Amino acid sequence: MSKTSGLAAQLRQLPKVSLHDHLDGSLRPATLIELAAEIGHELPETEPEALAERFRANADSGSLEKYLEAFAHTTAVMQTAQNLQRVAREYVEDLAADGVVYAEVRWAPEQHTQQGLSLDEAVEAVQAGLEEGVAAVGADGGIIAVGQLISAMRQADNADEIAELALRHRDTGVIGFDIAGPEAGFPPSKFSAAFTKLAEEMLPATVHAGEGDGIGSVRDALVHGRARRLGHGTRVAEDITLTEGSDSRSKAGEAEEELVEVELGPVARWVRDRQIHLEVSPTSNLQTGTIANFGETIADHPFDMLYQLGFNVGVNTDNRLVSGVSLTGELALLAETFDYSLAELADFQINAIEASFLGYEEREALSAHILEAWQ
Template sequence: MTEPTDSSVNTSRLDVRSLPKVSLHDHLDGGLRPATIIELAAAVGHQLPATDPVALGEWFRESADSGSLPRYLETFDHTIAVMQTREGLTRVAREFVEDLVADGVVYAEIRWAPEQHLSGGLSLDEAVEAVQAGLEEGVMNAETAGSFIQVGQLITAMRHADRGMEIAELAVRHRDSGAVGFDIAGAEDGFPASRFKDAFTYLAENQFPATVHAGEAAGIESIVDALVHGRALRLGHGVRIAEDITVEFEADDAASPDEPEVGMVSIGRVAGWVRDRGIALEVCPSSNLQTGAVASFGEDIETHPIDLLYQTGFAVTVNTDNRLMSNVSLTGEFELLMDTFDYDLDDLLELTMNAVNAAFLPLDERAALSAFVTEGFNRARG
């Protein structure tokens, strides 16, 4: 945590929701409104585990917390099922933006896998266009209401499929109409980024940026693979980079029991490479606990390595992953970190600026976003 300054504010009175935020890791199919799922499911004849919005929302949250991977994955069966038409995709995308605005997000990169949304007869390009239409409607609605948000699509390929090059070409085709980056998602362990190395080479040849899910379900080798073969500019989650960091505590009999232990930190070669080059980590605190990504460190937020990574200089960003399944918002994730690690306004600004600097935007647009965010945080200082 940064040292308090004269410009710090009392965090107990801080309105985190009003702060301008940046979201880099948020899945479209993981952020639907329960009421919308029910309406769209009725229209397409899809059976749900509950038809009351409150009960359905509870079912999603309980399934995500069940400890059962099959039940967790089942949640996405239901959201994806209602996102197979142009109308469904556009509505979900529009509401997604509206919910981000309500959370104080001013810039967001929304990731989703078009290849999972073709069973209703849409082509890949038509699916991307339908989502873009919804995103633009959401932005226009925000402007009409006096709010501001900028959004872009992260076009995602599924790791277990063999459509990497096709999806990479899709992303590049839409680079001037909403697509800002490429991602691979799905089962990380056993499906390395090297399976898509030709696609990543194509993206690099076309100067199109990529983030790669790595360091969540698999460890350091997966991160290295994402950096080498995926040419990743950011790491989706990336929290298991902490496995390449060693903290050794020495017993000090003279120390007061109320004083915190001080440890010697050793940064491994891979962790050093990621930290020293400012490769951003798209950390999703609550989701990481649910999926067991940080189980080797502990089972609760107090043992999550996000603070270790932040304190040792990594480009940590804070994200939600799947807002419906994890029952979270970016506001809530920031508040969780404040409560757990005693972060203050300066810490929230630094974490947000990490996201600004890692955004897949041209330099001049990042500079403008930086100024906008800084101004918003300065207003919070009073």
């Protein structure tokens, strides 16, 4: 057993927190194949392993168009209450199998009404599936809690209606709001009325920002989106300047030590100083070109720099099927890349649970459970 696989086996048993995971990017390959066959939808592969490998290869190709191919297939089979309920139930079971004890699942109901479901019916179907999954995990002796984040698609310009939808279901499973889709050209300021309404009604929002666009997008998410968290937020690192110098205090005859001076721009400083949580998805960030300005490998990801500088970072999967990842795998990857200890990996779980949209008492109880297990 390799060092990485051994660590992954250990991590899988430890309680973890997932705040950024899309329902339509996380189906089981076998389920997708079965549901597609029922409706006559053609898939590029008809064997689960081959289909998963196809999606992962597309994600690794460097082509955003190929990365997004999977969603045309997944959303096609998620157009009935029965299918939405099944996908949501299996979603919970798969997270629990990976050791996740708390998750916030995001999805866009407006993408699931092509066969006559109303927005409310779609939300109710997903909630029924989530509750079934939680009950099944509990019956097996496990523990997991899951809340819905309702996403509005930026390009659809329907945020006001989706915000109202989220508010209607806030007491029956919905715990927050999100906007997704293309960042460039669709800033949160275009949807400021929706974010104002949510703020007036005290429903928190996380905003996709700093993934497909830069610092301006992050600033807009904070100002007009009233974001309590940033979906990805990775490109906030573009507002950080590192300058290498030398240590003049070096003793005579000894090599001078290189020092790095760090200068945070106003957006980065705001995010760091106010501990705005960054929902980072390392592998997805590499696949979608989010970290292109930093490099082409996971080792080039600014995650570690952000962590070392005191930013509030968490680890997520984004789309488990599409990217071919798990939360356990992402944590093991970061540990291997940046030589993180278990204590540091535990930090990311506490960061996430404290930034979650749970109530204070629930966050405290889960934090205690996580810390006890990781120690």
